[in-house]
Amino acid sequence: MVETPVSEIMTTPVLTVAPDETLSDAAWAMRDTDIKSVAVIDADCDPVGILTSTDFVQLAADEADPSEATVEQRMTAPVETVTPDTTVTEASAHLLDSGFNHIPVVDDDVVGMLTTTDILHHTTGTATA
Incomplete structure (x- = not known):
């Protein structure tokens, strides 16, 4: 049985944000594109974190101001990644083990x-x- 690589089922294109962007700007971008997560990349386009809708739930619970806080202050880092040839089975096991979505x-x-x-x-x- 041939395993399906994640490249065949992943969501594209990916919305990316910079670590120094405000959470408010990131939230609007996520809302406008109807997505629940963004990759946070540095100036070299390397992934340095991930920001998800769950991070905004925590932000609201903390009663923080999204126009004052930066992505870097709330993102999950360091970021874990997979490659396009990772199998769906391998990636699924990794997500289950890590608790990520x-x-x-x-x-x-x-x-x-x-x-x-x-x-x-x-x-x-x-x-x-």
Whole structure:
């Protein structure tokens, strides 16, 4: 049985933000593109973190001002990644072990985002929206 690589099911294109952007700007970008996670990249386009909707739940609970806080202050770092040729099975096990729902796919640059939703669509044979 041939394993499916994550490159066949990952979400593309990936929204990226810089660590020094405000959380407010990142939130608007996420809302405008209807996504739940962004890859945080440095000036060399290397992934340095990930920011997800869960981070905004924590922000609200802390009653912090998103226009004052930066992405770097709330992102998960260091970021874990997979490569495009990682199998869906391997990536699924990694997400389960780590407790994450999103993981950037990196091949020199960030080329995709693999989510638990992508995996569920693949497993059930349903198309993504």
